[in-house]
Amino acid sequence: MTQTVILGVIGSDAHVVGITILEQALEAAGFDVVNLGVQSSQEEFVEAASANDAEAVLVSSLYGHAKQDCEGFHRRIAEADLDVTTYIGGNLAVGQDDFEETRAFFREMGFDRVFDSETDPEEAIDALMADLDMRSTESEREGHAVSA
Numbered sequence: 001m002t003q004t005v006i007l008g009v010i011g012s013d014a015h016v017v018g019i020t021i022l023e024q025a026l027e028a029a030g031f032d033v034v035n036l037g038v039q040s041s042q043e044e045f046v047e048a049a050s051a052n053d054a055e056a057v058l059v060s061s062l063y064g065h066a067k068q069d070c071e072g073f074h075r076r077i078a079e080a081d082l083d084v085t086t087y088i089g090g091n092l093a094v095g096q097d098d099f100e101e102t103r104a105f106f107r108e109m110g111f112d113r114v115f116d117s118e119t120d121p122e123e124a125i126d127a128l129m130a131d132l133d134m135r136s137t138e139s140e141r142e143g144h145a146v147s148a
Ligand code: B12
Pocket: 012, 013, 014, 015, 016, 017, 018, 019, 021, 022, 058, 059, 060, 061, 062, 063, 064, 065, 087, 088, 089, 090, 091, 092, 093, 094, 095, 096, 115, 116, 117, 118, 119, 120, 121, 124
């Protein structure tokens, strides 16, 4: 079954090149991609995930305001009762401080994986395939448990 991924640049950020490359790489890997484009609000991500029954939401941010733009994002996802894998990537902080601190911050916020701006799209796609496979195996197991 084709898996649907929501992709977009959050907040007032207008950097479009990264998500265009990601969109092409995800499509080449067989995903259905809904690309919200730049300057997308939290609501737009959540509505698109819900409307398209998406498996994953990929947030991009380049201009250094990701922390502010993502505040409350996972609360909205939970309120919409969405079961999605969430990734964020790009230039997530102002300047290039210790990325491990940045990663820890966004993991704490609720993102399943956090990628820096050096990330090769193939690396993120491999991770996504592994995470979504694991999810479907888990839900199959849950399904068996219910029917048993
Ligand atoms: C081109 C560019 C612009 C263009 C954008 C044109 C456009 N429509 O896209 C313009 C001139 C408009 C611009 C404006 C600004 N920019 Co600018 N811009 C750049 C620049 C030079 C290249 C970005 C780019 O296209 N890279 C190429 C793509 C392929 O790489 P990428 O975007 O990094 O994406 C890859 C990865 O990051 C990763 N990735 C990205 N998102 C995600 C998400 C997930 C889930 C995953 C897995 C991976 C992933 O995968 C992508 C593909 O390989 C960068 C510097 C740089 N070298 O990165 C600065 C840069 C991003 N800009 C910067 C800034 C500050 C701005 C402005 C705020 C400047 C200003 N004061 O006005 C404004 C913001 C405007 C706005 N509203 O967004 C800073 C951000 C600083 C920070 N985060 O600390 C940078 C890093 C420059 C710098 N060194 O200071 N910018």
